[in-house]
Amino acid sequence: MKLLLLAGTGEAQEVAKALAEKGIPAVASLAGATRAPKPMGLPTRVGGFGGDEGFARYLEAEGITAVLDATHPYAHRISNRSAEICRDKSVDYCQILRPEWVPGPGDRWTEVQREEDVAALVPEGAVVFLATGRQTLERFGNMGHAELICRQIDPPDRPFPFVNGRFLVGRPPFSVEEERELFQRLGVDWLVVKNAGGAAAMSKLVAARQLGVRVAMIVRPPQPEALKVASVAEALAWVDGL
Structure with missing residues (x-):
């Protein structure tokens, strides 16, 4: 197995650390929105893939067998694209999607x-x-x-x-x-x-x-129709089950 971690969130940092500690072959990918991102603890690439075809080529060229999507909930274009291409290429895909905030007493x-x-x-x-x-x-x-x-x-x-x-x-x-x-x-x-x-x-x-x-x-944009988990623990359990 070789896993691609689509990163850019706190959850991605936690996942990357755990993957490195477990010795799981993985590479992290950052979009490059932040100039000085925190080290991921994994081999890390920065920047886009060059559209749909570029992403598909990357998966094949790097021998990626699973994609864990830990991008921001508003990076919906990346998530939808990734889920669709993984489905077409028979690559395992899972999205970490935090529960939404809900208003409580006193919120306006x-x-x-x-x-x-x-x-x-x-x-x-x-x-x-x-x-x-x-x-x-x-x-x-x-x-x-x-x-x-x-x-x-x-x-x-x-x-x-x-x-x-x-x-x-x-x-x-x-x-x-x-x-x-x-x-x-x-x-x-x-x-x-x-x-x-x-x-x-x-x-x-x-x-x-x-x-x-x-x-x-x-409000959040539409998310991909794909396997979703709500926490880092659930995401790591998914990786362990591959």
Whole structure:
């Protein structure tokens, strides 16, 4: 067996460490969105595969017999493509998909389908904290009536695309106390997030709840029809059963 780990999440880091400790032949793949990613503990490739045909060629050339997809829930194009090609090539495939966040008492969430839908929710002059990453920042171009603050891991390599916004650099994880202090200092009225799930990234939602900050929650895109597990332990059990 030789396994390809599609990485980019905390779960991928945990899986990679366990695979290395078990001595399972595996290679990790990162999309390259972060400039200085944490070492995976496995042989690691960075960058795309060159589309569907490139991914299929890679599986064959490297003798990949199983793919464990531990990408972000919003990397749905990668997941759907990978699941389909693995099915066509008779390569075992499994996706680690965290349970979604659900609102609790005190939460002030409004679900939206797309980033572009947030503008209709936000009043004139509101301070909006975008915790959605720089990859989709251009989709907020219709929010000229608000102040935008976009947090990203790496220092920006270009100016903010809109005159009404700025970047804020920060590397997770962040505690609830850190997020609450930050939101208070910035005067945040609205928090925009993707429903990524997971305990580590939930601190900003707890801070928003405590401060009464409104949340625009971007719902998840469609996921592949394929085998799914919800935890690292389940994923490793799947690998052990191959």
